[in-house]
Amino acid sequence: MSPETDPMMTNFAELGAEGKPGFTIRAVSYGEPWGQPAKAVIEINGNDVSPNGRGMNVVVLNPDNGQIDWKQSYDTSDKSDGRASTSLTQAINKIPAGRIVVVAVRGDGAGKLLSSSKQALVGIGSDMVNQLGKQDSWAIIGRKGAAPGSALVRENLNKRGYAPVTFTQQPDPIPGKQGSPGLPGDRGQPV
DSSP, X not given: OOXXXXXXXXXXXXXXXXXXXXXEEEEEEEETTTSSSOOEEEEETTEEOOOOOSEEEEEEEXXXXXOEEEEEEEOOSTTSOSHHHHXXXXXXXXXXXXXXXXXEEEEOSSXXXXXXXXXXXXXXTOSSGGGOOXXXXXXXXXXXXXXXXXXXXXXXXXXXXXXXXXXXXXXXXXXXXXXXXXXXXXXXXXX
8 A cells, every 4th residue: 555545654744734743751850969970961862952961951842843932041049149040941931831851960969959940840731840969860751830750750869879761752643533643741632
């Protein structure tokens, strides 16, 4: 059968306007003692896009096309003056609902992390950020507006090693066929 007659042979990456593309996100945090040197990895389809600065590294993606809206690092370590945490809070609060938000700590992300920043990170679905300690490894692939700990979130906090998380968005099904669209938490409905 040809791709025109066999839906299983369709190249989902070419669906374009007809559906969400598939992509894989991987985030790894290496807290201070666990990465030599400490680092933050945020990969989209195997390409590292992390700002890889000290503290919180943030990448925001459009779930409809997998494109990066913006990325920034915020030095929330105890070596900073604390202003980066305020900037982080403001940036997270401005993200539109439904956007994919990826955060990975490089080194120390908790030293000057304000409670307002933690609350903003709860707003992307984190239920672990309030336990984040100095030099801990923490990574999250969240979604703005997701409930803490929901199925929309992949999160890992590790106090004794690195913290990896991975998420794969499956492409939308072929229009008119039964299937399960894109992001976790989306309901599989006929399209």
